[in-house]
Amino acid sequence: MSKGLPKRSEDYSLWYNELVKKAGLAENSAVRGCMVIKPYGYAIWEKMQRVLDDMFKATGHSNAYFPLFIPKSLFEAEEQNAEGFAKECAVVTHYRLQTDPDKPGKLRVDPNAKLEEELIVRPTSEAVIWNTYKNWIQSYRDLPILVNQWANVVRWEMRTRLFLRTAEFLWQEGHTAHATAEEAIAETKQMLEVYATFAEQYIALPVVRGVKTPNERFAGALDTYCIEGLMQDGKALQAGTSHFLGQNFAKAFDVKFASKEGGLEYVWGTSWGVSTRLMGALIMAHSDDEGLVLPPKLAPIQVVIVPIYKGDEQLAQISEKVLQLKKELEAKGISVKYDDRDTERPGFKFAEWELKGVPVRIAIGARDLENGTAEVARRDTKEKGSQQFDSLATYIPALLDEIQENIYSKALNFREENTTKVDTYEEFKQVLETKGGFVLAHWDGTSETEERIKEETKATIRCIALNTPEEEGVDMLTGKPSKQRVYFAKAY
Amino acid sequence: MSKGLPKRSEDYSLWYNELVKKAGLAENSAVRGCMVIKPYGYAIWEKMQRVLDDMFKATGHSNAYFPLFIPKSLFEAEEQNAEGFAKECAVVTHYRLQTDPDKPGKLRVDPNAKLEEELIVRPTSEAVIWNTYKNWIQSYRDLPILVNQWANVVRWEMRTRLFLRTAEFLWQEGHTAHATAEEAIAETKQMLEVYATFAEQYIALPVVRGVKTPNERFAGALDTYCIEGLMQDGKALQAGTSHFLGQNFAKAFDVKFASKEGGLEYVWGTSWGVSTRLMGALIMAHSDDEGLVLPPKLAPIQVVIVPIYKGDEQLAQISEKVLQLKKELEAKGISVKYDDRDTERPGFKFAEWELKGVPVRIAIGARDLENGTAEVARRDTKEKGSQQFDSLATYIPALLDEIQENIYSKALNFREENTTKVDTYEEFKQVLETKGGFVLAHWDGTSETEERIKEETKATIRCIALNTPEEEGVDMLTGKPSKQRVYFAKAY
Ligand SMILES: [Zn+2]
Ligand SMILES: [Zn+2]
Numbered sequence: 014m015s016k017g018l019p020k021r022s023e024d025y026s027l028w029y030n031e032l033v034k035k036a037g038l039a040e041n042s043a044v045r046g047c048m049v050i051k052p053y054g055y056a057i058w059e060k061m062q063r064v065l066d067d068m069f070k071a072t073g074h075s076n077a078y079f080p081l082f083i084p085k086s087l088f089e090a091e092e093q094n095a096e097g098f099a100k101e102c103a104v105v106t107h108y109r110l111q112t113d114p115d116k117p118g119k120l121r122v123d124p125n126a127k128l129e130e131e132l133i134v135r136p137t138s139e140a141v142i143w144n145t146y147k148n149w150i151q152s153y154r155d156l157p158i159l160v161n162q163w164a165n166v167v168r169w170e171m172r173t174r175l176f177l178r179t180a181e182f183l184w185q186e187g188h189t190a191h192a193t194a195e196e197a198i199a200e201t202k203q204m205l206e207v208y209a210t211f212a213e214q215y216i217a218l219p220v221v222r223g224v225k226t227p228n229e230r231f232a233g234a235l236d237t238y239c240i241e242g243l244m245q246d247g248k249a250l251q252a253g254t255s256h257f258l259g260q261n262f263a264k265a266f267d268v269k270f271a272s273k274e275g276g277l278e279y280v281w282g283t284s285w286g287v288s289t290r291l292m293g294a295l296i297m298a299h300s301d302d303e304g305l306v307l308p309p310k311l312a313p314i315q316v317v318i319v320p321i322y323k324g325d326e327q328l329a330q331i332s333e334k335v336l337q338l339k340k341e342l343e344a345k346g347i348s349v350k351y352d353d354r355d356t357e358r359p360g361f362k363f364a365e366w367e368l369k370g371v372p373v374r375i376a377i378g379a380r381d382l383e384n385g386t387a388e389v390a391r392r393d394t395k396e397k398g399s400q401q402f403d404s405l406a407t408y409i410p411a412l413l414d415e416i417q418e419n420i421y422s423k424a425l426n427f428r429e430e431n432t433t434k435v436d437t438y439e440e441f442k443q444v445l446e447t448k449g450g451f452v453l454a455h456w457d458g459t460s461e462t463e464e465r466i467k468e469e470t471k472a473t474i475r476c477i478a479l480n481t482p483e484e485e486g487v488d489m490l491t492g493k494p495s496k497q498r499v500y501f502a503k504a505y
Numbered sequence: 506m507s508k509g510l511p512k513r514s515e516d517y518s519l520w521y522n523e524l525v526k527k528a529g530l531a532e533n534s535a536v537r538g539c540m541v542i543k544p545y546g547y548a549i550w551e552k553m554q555r556v557l558d559d560m561f562k563a564t565g566h567s568n569a570y571f572p573l574f575i576p577k578s579l580f581e582a583e584e585q586n587a588e589g590f591a592k593e594c595a596v597v598t599h600y601r602l603q604t605d606p607d608k609p610g611k612l613r614v615d616p617n618a619k620l621e622e623e624l625i626v627r628p629t630s631e632a633v634i635w636n637t638y639k640n641w642i643q644s645y646r647d648l649p650i651l652v653n654q655w656a657n658v659v660r661w662e663m664r665t666r667l668f669l670r671t672a673e674f675l676w677q678e679g680h681t682a683h684a685t686a687e688e689a690i691a692e693t694k695q696m697l698e699v700y701a702t703f704a705e706q707y708i709a710l711p712v713v714r715g716v717k718t719p720n721e722r723f724a725g726a727l728d729t730y731c732i733e734g735l736m737q738d739g740k741a742l743q744a745g746t747s748h749f750l751g752q753n754f755a756k757a758f759d760v761k762f763a764s765k766e767g768g769l770e771y772v773w774g775t776s777w778g779v780s781t782r783l784m785g786a787l788i789m790a791h792s793d794d795e796g797l798v799l800p801p802k803l804a805p806i807q808v809v810i811v812p813i814y815k816g817d818e819q820l821a822q823i824s825e826k827v828l829q830l831k832k833e834l835e836a837k838g839i840s841v842k843y844d845d846r847d848t849e850r851p852g853f854k855f856a857e858w859e860l861k862g863v864p865v866r867i868a869i870g871a872r873d874l875e876n877g878t879a880e881v882a883r884r885d886t887k888e889k890g891s892q893q894f895d896s897l898a899t900y901i902p903a904l905l906d907e908i909q910e911n912i913y914s915k916a917l918n919f920r921e922e923n924t925t926k927v928d929t930y931e932e933f934k935q936v937l938e939t940k941g942g943f944v945l946a947h948w949d950g951t952s953e954t955e956e957r958i959k960e961e962t963k964a965t966i967r968c969i970a971l972n973t974p975e976e977e978g979v980d981m982l983t984g985k986p987s988k989q990r991v992y993f994a995k996a997y
Contacts, residue, residue: 040637040640042571042572042633042637043572043576043579043633043636043637044572044574044575044576044624044633047572047573047574048572049569049570049571049572049637050569050570051569052567052568052569052652055567055568055569055570056567056568058570059568075544075547075548076544076547076548076551077541077542077543077544077547078541078542078547078550078675079534079541080534080535080536080539080540080541080673081539081626081657081659081673082536082539082595082673083536084535084536085602085612087535088602088612089610089611089612092610095612099601099602099603099604099612100601100602101600101601102600102601102602103574103597103599103600103624104597104598104599104600104601104602104614105595105596105597105598105626106596106597106598106599106614107595107596107598108593108594108595108596108661109591109592109593109594109596109661110577110580110591110592110594110596110625111591112591118581118584119581120577120580120581120587120591122596122598122623131614132536132595133602134573134597134626141534141535141536144535145532145534145535145541148532154848160544164657165573165656165657167573169600169601181572181573181574183570356646
């Protein structure tokens with residue numbers, strides 16, 4: 014098959030868009046800014062969901078489901094949050110269509126079916142959830158509430174890109190309620206660590222764990238923690254956020270509890286989420302000019318086997334051996350596709366599975382049959398070699414582990430090579446313009462400086478990393494004192 | 506705990522509503538007609554989802570995701586479908602709010618952010634999906650497409666009830682495309698059988714498999730197959746539908762394929778769905794005046810163990826034995842809750858788990874410790890008795906199977922006792938007024954007769970059962986000839 018994929022070095026952005034479409038992950042729909050997630054893309058998302066859901070449950074959370082719509086009056090209740098999302102929300106104003114008297118066969122909004130109060134399609138669910146928690150919480154015995162929701166949300170973004178920024182996206186949003194600030198902060202940090210673990214161990218994406226500056230905080234939060242990954246074009250991508258909400262939503266929705274000591278106190282809250290944006294991170298972090306490179310732990314198909322044969326008899330001989338191997342691998346929890354289509358040639362199949370990022374390809378032909386061998390090719394390094402067929406049931410599982418580790422190591426090396434310490438603004442701008450990546454620089458802690466740097470360079474403070482050592486220094490722009498370096502980057 | 510649950514015999518409808526709330530399954534939200542599915546209710550839905558999803562995949566389907574919104578022009582394309590849903594759909598007309606100049610702190614719809622074309626919140630996704638399939642299908646080699654979506658949908662129902670009829674609900678919708686009518690019909694019937702199997706083997710609800718009359722068909726389908734269950738109040742509940750769409754949507758969206766023979770033909774379609782309504786069926790089919798009765802295969806907690814003790818030392822002795830048993834049962838895939846809360850008394854716990862429908866309760870006290878026994882209570886029959894503690898790891902799994910079967914048998918007996926053959930309209934009305942249930946009667950096959958019966962008795966034709974034997978007869982109302990009996994009932 015002809016892939017027709019642009020090279021990353023020529024047009025990274027076009028390469029990404031084309032890859033998403035050609036690999037069968039997603040496409041644009043008839044609805045502005047909304048995507049169709051195709052079966053192969055959705056299969057990856059399902060794998061992500063399953064792993065994350067298990068991690069949430071292992072940390073004591075349960076799933077629930079809250080309404081898609083938020084009445085305007087509830088939406089308004091937490092002011093910062095309302096302001097933050099008002100500019101980009103879908104508003105339902107009517108509940109019926111009627112036949113258009115002027116256009117036969119067409120429908121129009123029924124003017125008599127106007128809602129008394131407009132409904133906002135949820136951009137995030139704090140408002141409707143805290144309004145519900147109000148009735149669930151009376152006493153400290155009702156706390157903590159540890160709930161997560163898998164849902165679709167809508168933010169009317171003007172410039173959209175498949176997976177990275179879409180008007181509708183899929184996500185999970187955890188919403189927890191606690192008796193103390195300490196407990197809520199511990200929850201916020203715990204979920205950040207769950208996200209970081211998932212990113213590193215499953216997406217094979219090393220991430221910086223950090224806290225956002227006030228400018229970049231979630232509207233309505235006291236603190237926003239985040240994980241930030243680095244893409245191959247040197248731009249950062251925020252892969253997950255975990256918010257300490259303080260008592261903001263409890264106050265907005267009057268959620269109080271009788272404490273053990275007999276007082277009446279506002280509840281402390283957190284919220285945390287990851288979305289289909291993780292698909293964008295997965296794709297951009299590892300893939301190459303030949304197509305997707307999927308970490309084995311998230312690959313819907315981990316091993317593809319292609320027979321190379323002349324005539325039905327050879328195919329039958331190959332299939333017999335392959336189906337036995339497939340069974341053995343599947344018994345070890347490995348997903349295997351035997352691509353015995355007779356409508357396509359092996360070269361076409363090789364290219365197709367390469368495009369789709371299947372981690373391991375096994376090819377077996379007549380010569381292999383005689384020799385008791387098979388050709389094994391790795392998607393990540395493109396290495397291939399002959400292996401004893403009988404060894405494959407033990408060789409392949411180990412190889413998949415090695416590939417998972419290698420993809421992570423490669424991404425980690427890339428990040429390390431593309432993280433630069435700078436001390437002057439000149440150097441800062443030069444690094445951003447030439448190599449990009451994370452730039453570690455001193456910052457005086459003011460919004461003004463942060464904004465000026467953003468205006469002049471398009472770089473934002475991605476986060477103040479949690480593990481940053483204290484280091485006396487001066488802001489590269491203003492010369493004011495600084496106690497630690499922060500992560501700057503241009504970002505998605 | 507005081508359950509405060511009304512009796513079914515006194516007010517079935519109130520009993521249902523209270524049970525849904527008190528058992529922690531769902532509640533009404535601040536949004537008219539939209540529910541909050543609470544963690545315990547959602548846990549049951551997750552179990553349903555997992556089983557159904559596995560069944561869909563085992564029959565060759567993949568999941569994907571399509572937009573929440575349908576542009577009005579697409580919505581209009583298939584006329585019958587559009588008409589069917591136009592009267593009850595949520596319409597997005599604006600994409601931004603702004604500060605209300607007249608009311609400080611309040612927001613209003615930004616009149617400058619009116620959409621050029623209104624968006625309908627999907628009531629079902631045929632329109633947006635067939636508009637997508639148009640680009641996926643060129644040749645017979647692209648067929649069949651076997652795709653399912655798990656999603657939320659919105660139908661602006663005026664009278665809503667938790668799970669049974671809500672403005673927003675969760676469901677899955679399968680949408681398949683085929684080269685021939687035969688293949689599409691076989692798919693339609695296959696998925697009906699998947700639903701029937703799920704209903705009978707998991708929900709423990711015997712169902713009638715049938716086909717709808719033209720009056721009751723899905724708008725846009727040539728045939729609607731359905732499964733119908735009988736609730737304890739003698740009303741029927743449609744638990745799943747599978748539609749043969751013919752070429753209606755292919756024609757509306759111009760979806761053609763090059764056939765093997767070289768022609769250009771319209772694609773044949775199906776769609777099929779079950780929703781959170783199944784939760785309503787589950788609750789109403791089996792539960793009693795003490796609370797939920799859950800079939801073990803869908804119970805989030807299958808076994809609850811309650812210690813009965815005085816003092817920490819006794820508790821420690823009991824806990825040691827219980828935790829060992831819990832481990833053994835969990836190793837067999839059984840979910841076990843050890844309720845060792847020290848804030849509640851055993852009687853409270855018994856009542857609570859009874860209300861929540863946990864199939865098996867084990868209680869163990871000081872006397873049991875001495876005797877090497879435990880008290881085992883079944884939720885379905887309320888039988889309880891002493892068992893050798895050492896036998897529990899083998900006894901409990903068998904007991905859960907027996908409970909699953911018993912719940913099904915009970916529901917099957919109920920349905921058989923409440924399915925009545927009648928030959929006259931007088932008898933028909935009398936049965937409906939006294940015992941209710943399914944009424945098997947002859948029908949002349951006309952919409953007029955069907956509608957007249959509905960107006961006069963509120964009973965509808967639930968379906969023409971697939972296994973009905975041919976039987977010469979006459980319509981009970983018109984005396985016109987009929988070839989078989991159909992299922993009538995009052996229905997949810
Ligand atoms: Zn950050
Ligand atoms: Zn039916």
